[in-house]
Amino acid sequence: EMFVANTTGTSSADRIEGMIKNTIYGIIAAKTCGIANPTVGILNVDGARQTEKALKELQENGYDITFAESARADGGCVMRGNDVLQGTPDIMVTDSLTGNIMVKMLSSAATGGSFEATGYGYGPGIGEGYEQLVMIVSRASGAPVIAGAIRYAAQLVRNKVFEVAKAEFAAAKKAGLKEILDARKAAAKPAAAEEDVKEPPKEIVTAQIAGIEVMDLEDAVKALWKINIYAESGMGCTGPIIRVSDANLEKAHEELKKAGYIN
Structure with a gap:
């Protein structure tokens, strides 16, 4: 089995920052499901190399992350299409839209795309400070996928996902995650100073x-x-x-x- 570390929402509007965060979320899910030392691969999409650089900096700073090796002859932790089908890494990191397409294609391949028949749905919502577990399925999810999502949820609850998340976020912070993300944001900003726009009072947005x-x-x-x-x-x-x-x-x-x- 392979965890697809993406998001059905937006972990960040910046693709690379989102992929860095998705890696932490994927590690939390995999560890909670019993993989003590999950391997991480980064799908070869735009931003993969910048994501790799940031994650390796996090690793050098002491964060415990093990990179997978591509099944292709040239190896490396940046994964190709072959690696998706072979399930090379325990965790496949990607951006939100690519990940959603990948999940839909893999889960509905056996039905010719008519409905999702394989897998565990779209996984849990994981984030810092979260204390409620939300699992996502789609209108196209068939009974086997919904059953898989329920089993997945039970495993996460049984193995105390929020405690695992708390420890993982603390370890990532200690290794400089915030500083790495701040540097990423600074590099992504245009040279001209951004206009300071104040956020209006929050309201319910439906x-x-x-x-x-x-x-x-x-x-x-x-x-x-x-x-x-x-x-x-x-x-x-x-x-x-x-x-x-x-x-x-x-x-x-x-x-x-x-x-x-x-x-």
Whole structure:
């Protein structure tokens, strides 16, 4: 079995930062499921090498991480398509959209894509300070997948996933995770100083606006903040979304269209 370390939401709007965080989340899930020393591979997508560099810095700083070796002759911890099918690493790290596509394809391959018949669903929501376990399946998940997701949830609860997570986050922090992520953010910023936009008061956001390029997601959120509309970024089934309150949906949609973020 192989854990696909991605997210059905957004662990970060920055692909590389998200993949670094997804690695920690994947390690937590694998350790909770009884793999004491899980191997980590990074899918060969855009940002894989930067992710590898950051994770190896974390390893050098004392964080316990074991990298897998690709089954291909040239080896290395950056995984190819062969490694996906062979399940080379215990944990396959990838970005959110690629990971979701991969899970859907692998789980529904035996049915020709009509429904998901293999696997354990989309896994648990894992994050620092989380104390509630949420497991995700989709409308396309068949009975075998739902049964697998229930067994997966039971295993996580039985083996105290939140205690494992607490210890893992502490170890990653001690090895400089925050500093590595901060350096990543600084490197990703444009040379020009960013405009300081204050976040409006939080409110319940249940309406969604889709069709925004992932690289523009945070800028689009700030465009709404500027006109005092509270908004959050997220990831829906079809890609990046912005969430706003039902009351602000129409106004937010108009503003994003005017600013060129959506058609």
